[in-house]
Ligand SMILES: O=C(O)[C@@H](O)C(=O)CO
């Protein structure tokens with residue numbers, strides 16, 4: 001049976017961020033993930049995790065200047081110093097929060113930019129990150145984002161992140177298989193789950209095409225949850241969906257899996 005982590009960036013949005021931890025535990029989750037911890041000192045988040053006996057299973061490196069269209073800086077040529085400072089800061093939070101996985105945000109690539117230079121920059125920064133995180137046994141993840149939700153991100157297809165993972169070629173670098181993005185871009189989710197088991201070390205779910213609870217739309221999640229068991233997936237499944245209404249009202253699908 002898959003292990004589900006609440007996503008505190010998309011679920012429980014009706015509450016202030018810090019109050020989402022209690023709501024998550026009350027709803028029966030044992031783990032959480034979120035995009036960014038950096039608005040809060042690590043001790044504040046740590047206290048919430050401990051108080052509610054929650055494990056933090058994933059967060060991201062910083063996004064850069066989101067208002068200017070950035071979504072990560074690790075692939076931007078000339079921004080290496082900032083990218084590496086973000087990587088160092090993510091390591092500090094991961095250690096303080098006992099988190100075993102960090103998603104390293106690549107970047108959006110402006111139209112007309114030198115794509116090869118972005119990829120080379122990303123590979124170099126990932127080598128730096130892999131070396132910094134390896135002594136602590138923390139995994140680094142790459143995630144493909146569909147171009148409707150996030151136009152111009154460095155990679156949109158699972159096959160691009162798998163190729164990038166091979167190019168980076170470090171033992172603690174894997175992909176993060178977000179099945180919502182994968183369905184919009186690649187389809188054939190059964191093949192992705194079966195064929196690449198071991199290369200993805202984190203899963204995220206949402207319905208497609210509307211990114212709501214995993215109980216509607218074109219993806220048959222109960223089939224995929226069984227398939228994850230069949231291929232021996234023992235990582236977390238992050239609930240990165242935007243609830244149709246109040247989060248708790250949409251948790252019927254989760255009832256059989258609650259702690
Ligand atoms: O799917 C997403 O959007 C997230 O998992 C993320 O980490 C960055 O966009």
Ligand SMILES: [Mg+2]
Nearest residue numbers: 143178204240
């Ligand atoms: Mg995702």
